[in-house]
Amino acid sequence: MLSINQIKKPIASEIKAFEQKFKLAMQSEAPLLNRITHYIVKSKGKQMRPMFVFFAAQLCGGITEATHRGATLVELLHTATLVHDDVVDNAYERRGFFSINALWKNKIAVLVGDFLLAKGLLLSVNHNEHRLLKIVSEAVQQMSEGELLQIEKVRRMDISEELYFQVIRQKTASLIASCCASGAASSGASEEVIEKMRQFGEYVGIAFQIKDDTFDFGTDDVGKPIGIDIKEKKVTLPLIYALNAASSVEKKKMINLVKNHQEDPLKIQQIIDFVNDKKGVQHAEEKMHEYRKLAFGILQEFENSDARLGLEQLVDFTLERKK
Secondary structure, three states, rough: OOOOOHHHHHHHHHHHHHHHHHHHHOOHHHHOHHHHHHHEEEEEEOOOHHHHHHHHHHHOOOHHHHHHHHHHHHHHHHHHHHHHHHHHHOOOOOOEEHHHHHHHHHHHHHHHHHHHHHHHHHHHHHOOOHHHHHHHHHHHHHHHHHHHHHHHHHHHHOOOHHHHHHHHHHHHHHHHHHHHHHHHHHOOOOHHHHHHHHHHHHHHHHHHHHHHHHHHHOOOOOOOOOOOOHHHOOOOOOHHHHHHOOOOHHHHHHHHHHHHHOOOHHHHHHHHHHHOOOOOOHHHHHHHHHHHHHHHHOOOOOOOOHHHHHHHHHHHHHOOOOH
16 A cells, blocks of 8 residues: 555645645744644644645646645644544543643633634635635534534434434535535636535545444454444444344343443453444445445546546545554
C-alpha cells in the first residue's frame, strides 16, 4: 500500500501552503489562545481532509485561493467540533496527544471551540465565500444531529441497519462529503458537479466508518485496541448484524453483556467471538466494499487524471489502514 506522503505528492506544495494559512487563520491577540492553537497545529493528524479538498478541486477545474480557504474552513470547524466532543465525552487523549480539556480544563476547551467556529465563520464572510460556508455549516449541523440521534436511539442496542446508516451518514460521512463538495465549489464547478462530489465524499465517509467498526472485533495486530467500542456501548455494524442474525435468547444475553459487563475482558471476548461466529465483520466488509464501489463509480464519470488517481489512492488508503 502507498504511504500517505506518496499519495500527497501531486499536491504536496499546496498542502504545505495550506498548513501556513491554517496557522494564520487561528491567530489571536490572546497569548493563551495562541499557545493552545499552536498545540492544536502540532497535534494534527495525516491531513486527509485537506487532501480531499485539494484533490477534489484539482479534479473539478483547478486549485484556487478559494480552495485554500475551503480547506481551512473545514479544518477550523472540524477542529472546533473535536474540541467540544472531547469535553462532552470526558476524553483526555486524542491521536496520542492530551486533549485540550485534559491540559486546560473544560471551560477553556469550550471557549477555544467557540473561537475556532467564529474564526471559520469570519474567514468565509470576509471573503464572500458563502457557498463554502453553507456546505461546511450544513455538515456541522448534520454531525450534531447524528450525534444526538445516536444518543437518543442507538444506545437501546436493538436497532436496524437502516438507522445505523442514517446515524453514520450524518455523524461521519457528512464531513468528508463537505470536503469534496468544498473542493469542487472552490474550483468554480457547477451545482451538478458539486453535488456529485458531495455524494462521492458521503460514500467514502460511510465506508470509512464501517472500516472503523471492524477494528473492534479484530485481533491484537490492528493498530486500535480491540473492544473499545464495546466498552463505550457503541453499536457498530458487525454487532448489529450479529444481533439480528441471533436467536432471541442469544440476542438478549449479548445485549445484557454489552450493557452491563463491558468492563470485563472475558465478557468482551465473548461478545467478539459471538460477532465473529455470526460473520458480523464479514458482512460489514462486504458493505464497505459496496460503498467503495459506489464512490469509484462516481469518479469514473471524470476523465482520467492525477487528481482522480489521487482520490482513488486516498480512498484505498483510508479503507486499508490498520488503525
